[in-house]
Amino acid sequence: MSDTTYTKIFxxxxxxxxxxxxxxxxxxxxxxxxxxxESGRLAGFGASIQGYQELYVSNEELAQAKTIITSVKEELES
Structure with a gap:
């Protein structure tokens, strides 16, 4: 079994x-x-920011993922 590390990318x-x-x-x-x-809601707790999510990718795929995230951000800004 391999240990993979994930990084928040977005x-x-x-x-x-x-x-x-x-x-x-x-x-x-x-x-x-x-x-x-959503985790807090399911556990019966309130959340301060509804609909806020974080996206994580494996460090092995990080370089390619950064390129894609950059293009998504540029698309949204235009």
Whole structure:
């Protein structure tokens, strides 16, 4: 079993994270979405920022993922 380390590559609203996730999946990159507000809701606690998510990728795929995230950000800014 190999130890993989993940790095947070992006954070934002649900919709933007889903767009980035779709682009990463299209490139064959498996990313992990962390949603603390949903975890808190399921546990019975309130969350301060609803819909805020974080996107993590394996360090092995980090360089390629950064390129994709940069293009998503540029697309949103234009």
């Amino acid at each position: 954070s934002g609203s649900f919709i933007i994270v889903q767009l980035a996730l779709d682009r990463l999946k299209g490139a064959g990159i498996n990313a992990i979405v962390k949603d603390e507000s």
